[in-house]
Amino acid sequence: xxxxxxxxxxxxxxxxxxxxxxxxxxxxxxxxxxxxxxxxxxxxxxxxxxxxxxxxxxxxxxxxxxxxxxxxxxxxxxxxxxxxxxxxxxxxxxxxxxxxxxxxxxxxxxxxxxxxxxxxxxxxxxxxxxxxxxxxxxxxxxxxxxxxxxxxxxxxxxxxxxxxxxxxxxxxxxxxxxxxxxxxxxxxxxxxxxxxxxxxxxxxxxxxxxxxxxxxxxxxxxxxxxxxxxxxxxxxxxxxxxxxxxxxxxxxxxxxxxxx
Numbered sequence: 001x002x003x004x005x006x007x008x009x010x011x012x013x014x015x016x017x018x019x020x021x022x023x024x025x026x027x028x029x030x031x032x033x034x035x036x037x038x039x040x041x042x043x044x045x046x047x048x049x050x051x052x053x054x055x056x057x058x059x060x061x062x063x064x065x066x067x068x069x070x071x072x073x074x075x076x077x078x079x080x081x082x083x084x085x086x087x088x089x090x091x092x093x094x095x096x097x098x099x100x101x102x103x104x105x106x107x108x109x110x111x112x113x114x115x116x117x118x119x120x121x122x123x124x125x126x127x128x129x130x131x132x133x134x135x136x137x138x139x140x141x142x143x144x145x146x147x148x149x150x151x152x153x154x155x156x157x158x159x160x161x162x163x164x165x166x167x168x169x170x171x172x173x174x175x176x177x178x179x180x181x182x183x184x185x186x187x188x189x190x191x192x193x194x195x196x197x198x199x200x201x202x203x204x205x206x207x208x209x210x211x212x213x214x215x216x217x218x219x220x221x222x223x224x225x226x227x228x229x230x231x232x233x234x235x236x237x238x239x240x241x242x243x244x245x246x247x248x249x250x251x252x253x254x255x256x257x258x259x260x
Contacts, residue, residue, distance in 0.1 A: 001050035006059035006093075007066060013259075015105060016069025018076075019059070021089035024049040026081045027109060029144040030216045031173055034076045036206045049083050056092040063100040070103040070125075080110035082146065094119045107131060107170060111148040114156045121163045129168040129199065130157050134175035135186055139223060142216055143175075154193040161194025169193075171245075172201030172259055176230035176237065177223060180244045187248050200245055201259040202238040203231065 007017040025034065026049055035042045073079045079090040094116060097104050103125035106113065113120075113128060120126050130153045134140055137150050148156075161167045169190045178186070190198055210231075217224040230237040242258070249256035 001052050002054045003052040003058055005062070006052075006055050007062050007071065010072055010075060012072060012075060014070060015072040015075070017066070017071045018074065019055075019071050019079075019093060020074040020077050021052055021055050021079055021087075021093060022049050022074070022077045022081065022083065023052065025077045026083060027078055027144055027146045029109075029147070030213045031143060031203060031209055033204065033206050033209070035208070037076050042208045042212055049077075049081065051083060051087045051089060053087070053089070055089055056096060059093050060096045063096060063102065068102060070105055071097060073104060073106045075107075078108050078110060079106065080108045080112040082110075082112075084110075084112060091116050091119065098122055105129065109144065109147040109153065111152040111156045114159055117160060117163050117165070120160070120165050127166040127168060128157075128160050129170050130154075130195075131170040131172070132190075133171070133173050134178065135182075135189060136175070136177065139175055139177060142220060142223070143213065154189060157193040157195060167193075167195050168197040168199060169195045170199045170201070170259065172199065173203035174200065174238070174241060176203060176227045178241070180241060183241070183244050183248050187245070187252055187254060191252055191254060195254075197255045197257065198245070198249060199257045199259045200242065202242075205231070 001023065007019055010016060010018040073090065084090050094104065098119060101124055104123055105127050107129045109131045120128065132150060132153055135150055140147065140150055157167050213227065217227065246256045
């Protein structure tokens with residue numbers, strides 16, 4: 001797949017541009033909003049990925065004329081999904097960004113980002129945000145089957161922090177199975193992994209998402225029931241969780257930020 005542009009204007013908080021080296025995502029997360037954004041049939045999401053093979057060249061040209069600003073990598077696909085091991089498009093784009101000293105904000109669920117610590121650590125302004133919605137790896141495998149295990153993500157965050165890279169956790173979507181009693185230990189895990197900033201977000205049910213989650217959980221009745229109850233019946237579930245996150249984060253010197 002060839003692209004005409006590399007950088008798009010971003011409306012997300014703190015980002016000036018978005019850079020998506022791939023269209024589609026192999027991680028196949030049941031709750032992903034990207035099919036809605038890209039207007040792709042959800043039943044085909046995760047089956048195929050288009051690599052924008054010329055994006056490094058297009059990016060190198062655009063960076064010569066673009067006004068400096070923070071570039072989000074990526075906003076509607078994971079820049080370190082498995083296909084990146086073959087194409088190296090994210091890495092090559094990072095090389096161009098580093099050459100022009102553009103700030104980079106990387107968001108991923110993949111331990112593959114550790115491959116590029118050598119580059120990322122050279123940026124004058126870079127942040128890696130690891131997306132983690134649960135510490136329960138069994139539930140992770142049910143709803144985001146092709147992503148890196150949670151422990152691997154935490155270990156990579158620690159490596160990045162030790163290399164001097166600014167790190168954060170995108171705690172979202174917070175799985176509805178998480179209890180308020182678990183929040184202190186979860187935040188301790190994030191802090192021990194080097195994150196000083198935690199972005200939080202609830203599970204947002206854009207069209208087709210709940211139906212997709214239901215399909216993934218149909219053989220796991222207990223988990224399904226908890227999801228359903230805390231999303232549809234217990235209206236104060238997420239507000240209480242949010243309040244607790246802010247309170248417990250403050251105790252630990254963690255910056256808690258409400259996403260979107």
